[in-house]
Amino acid sequence: MKIIVVGNGMVGYKFCEKLTSQSIKCQITVFAEETRPAYDRVHLSDLVNGKSPEELSMSSVEWYRERGITLHLADPVLHIDRCDQKVTSFSGIEAYYDYLVLATGSAPFVPSIQGVEKDGVFVYRTIEDIEQLTSYAKKAQIGAVIGGGLLGLEAAKALLDLGLEEIHVIESAPRLMPRQIDDRGSQMLKSKLESMRIRVHTNKVTNRIIGNECISGVQFADGSELFLQMLIISAGIKPRDELAVKAGLSVGAKGGIIVNEKMQTSDKNIFAIGECALYEGMIYGLVAPGYEMAEVAVAQLTQANKRFSYYDMSTKLKLVGVDVASFGNPFACEPECKTLILEDKNKGIYKRINISADGKYLIGGILVGEAKDYNMLLQITKNKILLPPNPEDLILGTGGEGKENSATKITDLPEEAIVCSCESVNKGSICNAIIAQNIESIEQVKKCTKAGTGCGGCTPLLQELLTATMKTQGKYVRNVLCEHFQYSRQEILDLIKLKGFRTYDEVLDTIGKGDGCEICKPAIASILASLWNEMILKQDTIQDTNDRFLANIQKGGTYSVVPRIPGGEISPDKLIVIGQIAKKYGLYTKITGGQRIDLFGAHLSDLPLIWEELIAAGFESGHAYGKAMRTVKSCIGSTWCRFGVQDSVSFAIRIEERYKGIRAPHKLKSAVSGCIRECAEAQSKDFGIIATEKGWNLYVCGNGGTKPQHALLLASDLDEETCIRYIDRFLMFYIKTADPLTRTATWLNKMEGGINYLRNVVVNDSLGMAAQWEAEMQQLVNTFKCEWKEAINDPQIRKRFCHFVNAPMEKDPTVEFVPLRNQVKAKDWK
Amino acid sequence: MNWFLACTEQDVPDNGGACIKYKNEQIAVFNFKRRGEWYATQNLCPHRQQMVLSRGIIGTQEGEPKVACPFHKKNYSLQSGKCLNGSEQSLKIYPIKVENGMVYIGVEE
Ligand code: SRM
Ligand SMILES: Cc1cc2nc3c(=O)[nH]c(=O)nc-3n(C[C@H](O)[C@H](O)[C@H](O)COP(=O)(O)OP(=O)(O)OC[C@H]3O[C@@H](n4cnc5c(N)ncnc54)[C@H](O)[C@@H]3O)c2cc1C
Ligand code: SF4
Numbered sequence: 001m002k003i004i005v006v007g008n009g010m011v012g013y014k015f016c017e018k019l020t021s022q023s024i025k026c027q028i029t030v031f032a033e034e035t036r037p038a039y040d041r042v043h044l045s046d047l048v049n050g051k052s053p054e055e056l057s058m059s060s061v062e063w064y065r066e067r068g069i070t071l072h073l074a075d076p077v078l079h080i081d082r083c084d085q086k087v088t089s090f091s092g093i094e095a096y097y098d099y100l101v102l103a104t105g106s107a108p109f110v111p112s113i114q115g116v117e118k119d120g121v122f123v124y125r126t127i128e129d130i131e132q133l134t135s136y137a138k139k140a141q142i143g144a145v146i147g148g149g150l151l152g153l154e155a156a157k158a159l160l161d162l163g164l165e166e167i168h169v170i171e172s173a174p175r176l177m178p179r180q181i182d183d184r185g186s187q188m189l190k191s192k193l194e195s196m197r198i199r200v201h202t203n204k205v206t207n208r209i210i211g212n213e214c215i216s217g218v219q220f221a222d223g224s225e226l227f228l229q230m231l232i233i234s235a236g237i238k239p240r241d242e243l244a245v246k247a248g249l250s251v252g253a254k255g256g257i258i259v260n261e262k263m264q265t266s267d268k269n270i271f272a273i274g275e276c277a278l279y280e281g282m283i284y285g286l287v288a289p290g291y292e293m294a295e296v297a298v299a300q301l302t303q304a305n306k307r308f309s310y311y312d313m314s315t316k317l318k319l320v321g322v323d324v325a326s327f328g329n330p331f332a333c334e335p336e337c338k339t340l341i342l343e344d345k346n347k348g349i350y351k352r353i354n355i356s357a358d359g360k361y362l363i364g365g366i367l368v369g370e371a372k373d374y375n376m377l378l379q380i381t382k383n384k385i386l387l388p389p390n391p392e393d394l395i396l397g398t399g400g401e402g403k404e405n406s407a408t409k410i411t412d413l414p415e416e417a418i419v420c421s422c423e424s425v426n427k428g429s430i431c432n433a434i435i436a437q438n439i440e441s442i443e444q445v446k447k448c449t450k451a452g453t454g455c456g457g458c459t460p461l462l463q464e465l466l467t468a469t470m471k472t473q474g475k476y477v478r479n480v481l482c483e484h485f486q487y488s489r490q491e492i493l494d495l496i497k498l499k500g501f502r503t504y505d506e507v508l509d510t511i512g513k514g515d516g517c518e519i520c521k522p523a524i525a526s527i528l529a530s531l532w533n534e535m536i537l538k539q540d541t542i543q544d545t546n547d548r549f550l551a552n553i554q555k556g557g558t559y560s561v562v563p564r565i566p567g568g569e570i571s572p573d574k575l576i577v578i579g580q581i582a583k584k585y586g587l588y589t590k591i592t593g594g595q596r597i598d599l600f601g602a603h604l605s606d607l608p609l610i611w612e613e614l615i616a617a618g619f620e621s622g623h624a625y626g627k628a629m630r631t632v633k634s635c636i637g638s639t640w641c642r643f644g645v646q647d648s649v650s651f652a653i654r655i656e657e658r659y660k661g662i663r664a665p666h667k668l669k670s671a672v673s674g675c676i677r678e679c680a681e682a683q684s685k686d687f688g689i690i691a692t693e694k695g696w697n698l699y700v701c702g703n704g705g706t707k708p709q710h711a712l713l714l715a716s717d718l719d720e721e722t723c724i725r726y727i728d729r730f731l732m733f734y735i736k737t738a739d740p741l742t743r744t745a746t747w748l749n750k751m752e753g754g755i756n757y758l759r760n761v762v763v764n765d766s767l768g769m770a771a772q773w774e775a776e777m778q779q780l781v782n783t784f785k786c787e788w789k790e791a792i793n794d795p796q797i798r799k800r801f802c803h804f805v806n807a808p809m810e811k812d813p814t815v816e817f818v819p820l821r822n823q824v825k826a827k828d829w830k
Numbered sequence: 831m832n833w834f835l836a837c838t839e840q841d842v843p844d845n846g847g848a849c850i851k852y853k854n855e856q857i858a859v860f861n862f863k864r865r866g867e868w869y870a871t872q873n874l875c876p877h878r879q880q881m882v883l884s885r886g887i888i889g890t891q892e893g894e895p896k897v898a899c900p901f902h903k904k905n906y907s908l909q910s911g912k913c914l915n916g917s918e919q920s921l922k923i924y925p926i927k928v929e930n931g932m933v934y935i936g937v938e939e
């Protein structure tokens with residue numbers, strides 16, 4: 001059987017995947033208009049946030065080859081000859097079919113506005129579209145999107161992420177997302193967007209695009225104008241039915257290839273699936289129904305019995321920063337149903353649920369501002385689960401994540417409940433797989449069931465399902481390190497200490513299994529370092545790359561060098577040395593956010609030479625590469641500042657000298673401020689100290705980074721000695737009990753009893769550990785050695801600092817630099 | 831096939847890798863001492879085209895020997911070169927043997 005697929009988008013790909021997983025003999029040929037194999041269009045916007053096109057790809061050229069599929073890239077089909085059952089492609093290939101599958105998707109609908117051809121006007125559909133608009137955005141400050149629907153808002157968020165200063169959304173309808181949410185929801189969404197620099201104009205019809213060659217603005221039907229430098233048109237989609245029209249297949253009045261419930265077009269040898277197919281007057285612009293259509297078409301070819309029927313169009317907007325979702329029938333109203341509405345203008349939350357007239361079932365709803373219950377509500381709607389007596393609880397948000405709600409427990413869902421709609425996997429098959437295959441991780445669930453591999457929206461539900469199922473199996477859900485160790489980090493640390501293990505191999509042989517991996521090796525390396533403080537390069541191959549070469553790896557494969565500059569205080573002589581070394585080795589220099597100087601672009605083989613010179617000038621390693629104590633920032637304090645009440649620089653240097661290089665589950669940062677004005681930002685550090693008239697206030701568990709959190713006051717008006725004792729205890733408690741790669745803030749967030757419990761342990765010694773911890777810390781302080789000094793003096797270790805073992809004098813020839821403001825930088829990667 | 835002498839056994843750290851220059855090619859050699867196995871792959875990580883795989887941590891995933899790229903932790907099978915997460919291209923694999931403390935890599939003529 002010869003099958004030809006026209007179009008290699010998401011649905012065309014899914015068709016090939018499903019068909020080749022069946023055991024039928026067929027010869028498949030795919031014609032694709034785009035230059036690369038199918039990619040994940042749903043996550044297209046990730047490109048503006050740094051994902052590469054490769055990361056979006058769903059398959060590779062090899063994938064098709066392995067399955068015996070002939071794939072013609074960049075070669076669209078131009079003509080279908082239905083009599084001869086033959087297609088002709090752009091490059092002139094003629095191919096015959098028994099069955100033809102049209103999966104040509106859709107194209108952005110561009111209204112006929114005067115001037116749309118100008119530079120700076122874009123659509124939002126393919127990787128190339130995004131690449132073009134990304135590069136154009138570099139020179140634009142004001143941008144706009146025509147269309148306030150799902151895709152338009154996603155495009156607006158992309159403009160925001162691209163760094164534009166002012167963004168407008170222009171919608172001709174009276175509200176945003178007219179197909180998904182109601183007026184009040186739209187109002188709430190509008191105010192949320194406006195707080196994110198996205199201005200919304202509703203009831204605005206665009207008449208004309210102004211500008212010479214490039215766009216400089218738009219003019220509306222009401223005569224008003226808006227100035228802007230780039231525009232994305234996202235006014236809806238237009239099914240790609242042009243081939244079908246030419247071949248005389250039936251199409252809908254507004255476009256779309258008409259199909260029946262078997263996905264057959266008006267020619268029974270031709271199927272249409274995905275966004276080009278019109279079923280019962282409707283184009284389904286989502287992947288999940290498209291995948292279902294692919295499955296139905298495959299079923300016809302394999303004589304299986306499967307029909308397409310109305311598909312749920314519930315959606316959740318992927319906009320980071322605003323939650324918006326609608327499910328079931330969001331607009332149903334009285335008398336067909338009863339509507340419950342929760343509106344909290346203060347928090348910017350709007351929730352609406354529509355309940356059947358008899359009060360038993362959920363029909364649909366809208367969530368704006370907070371959509372964490374979306375998955376659960378969708379399940380309740382789809383599976384017709386009986387509502388609890390007080391359905392308002394569903395939107396009032398009683399209890400964390402709605403878990404305490406009797407109606408919203410995952411265990412209440414029927415077996416047939418579709419948990420992953422992209423791959424159409426139901427609850428029953430997931431639970432069965434977990435039990436039958438002894439699954440214990442979310443990755444395994446995804447691998448074995450394919451659930452969660454599409455849009456990923458169901459991952460939280462999968463996690464809940466996994467935990468619940470494991471519990472019913474009597475399995476203790478533990479926080480194990482990785483497949484090689486059935487213990488948590490804390491348990492491993494205790495065991496290592498108890499048994500006195502000094503090497504990773506001993507640990508693996510005694511309490512682990514298999515051969516280790518990139519998760520357990522560095523985690524155990526960190527534990528060994530925290531316990532014994534031995535030179536880490538004695539076991540260099542278990543260290544993460546930065547620790548292995550005592551430097552941070554950079555784009556291109558060179559390294560950075562950060563000498564320690566305690567408290568940020570540095571003498572002119574030392575500054576000169578840094579400058580001379582940077583010049584000699586061609587390094588880029590920059591003052592870091594941690595009050596020290598970073599030298600970038602060092603070749604691996606130059607690292608020991610650079611450090612030799614730095615050490616000779618009195619510098620030490622700054623441990624910028626380690627999950628270790630980094631810097632203690634200081635302000636100038638009473639030494640110079642007219643407000644300073646204590647000498648913050650001296651104390652910061654003392655603290656940094658004490659704790660330098662100590663390894664921990666994650667990096668540690670500190671700061672000391674000389675007065676309440678807090679110029680050293682101590683309240684954003686793992687531990688921060690602020691001077692008072694009487695002494696020092698100690699704050700703990702703050703951090704900047706991805707999820708900033710202010711540090712909390714642990715104790716006030718301490719003298720220096722007490723302050724240091726408390727820090728000793730605090731750090732040892734953290735080192736002993738935190739999970740790998742957990743900063744102190746996250747560690748505290750997970751701690752039962754929170755800061756009060758921590759204060760009790762550290763200040764009141766409620767665990768009776770204080771003396772031991774202080775002694776252990778003193779031991780670490782006493783055994784401190786500068787790693788770089790040890791490394792350059794050990795010929796065995798030094799030997800490892802070369803790029804080619806068989807040509808140690810040669811540097812990596814692929815490293816390239818480009819000039820930048822009188823210095824150099826790494827060449828951009830692809 | 832041509833076996834060229836790449837380095838000595840001691841040149842490659844136990845349970846780790848090192849990079850070998852062969853004409854204009856860069857080859858990552860791994861001494862998986864724990865398993866008594868040696869592997870050789872291309873040194874270039876296909877993800878961002880970085881010459882670094884020899885500096886990656888090696889280990890196993892469900893028994894399959896692999897290397898994790900130091901940059902973004904993409905994992906590649908040392909046996910087949912296949913990417914074990916996501917769909918990066920596969921690594922080129924070279925035959926390798928150790929005789930009398932010397933490491934040889936097989937390259938096409
Ligand atoms: C150089 C520097 C930026 C600069 O030029 O200012 C920097 C550079 C890097 N930071 Fe940073 N961070 C630098 C200050 C900061 C700060 C500000 C500060 O310390 O006052 C923060 C926020 C404060 C905080 O940590 O709470 C910061 C938050 C991060 C994070 C997020 C941590 C988090 O908990 O969310 C990472 C990622 C990580 O560690 O996992 C990171 C990781 C990195 C790495 C190491 C990424 C990497 O693995 O390659 C960067 C490379 C450094 C290099 O190659 O030398 N960097 N980084 C700063 C070095 C300070 C120093 O002297 O050691
Ligand atoms: C930015 C964005 C965000 C989205 N977000 C979501 C979301 O969150 N959830 C969701 O469910 N959906 C989302 N979608 C919609 C989803 O991407 C589509 O429903 C899905 O891609 C449809 O798949 P398809 O294969 O039918 O069409 P497409 O993926 O468009 O593929 C059709 C392919 O056929 C090719 N083609 C056309 N004519 C020919 C020809 N004559 N010969 C050869 N090839 C041809 C086209 O070039 C194209 O590559 C989003 C879409 C975009 C653009
Ligand atoms: S914020 Fe830190 S990790 Fe991110 S790019 Fe800047 S230096 Fe690198």
Ligand code: FES
Pocket residue numbers: 875876877878879880899900901902903904
């Ligand atoms: S460069 Fe190797 S994982 Fe990114």
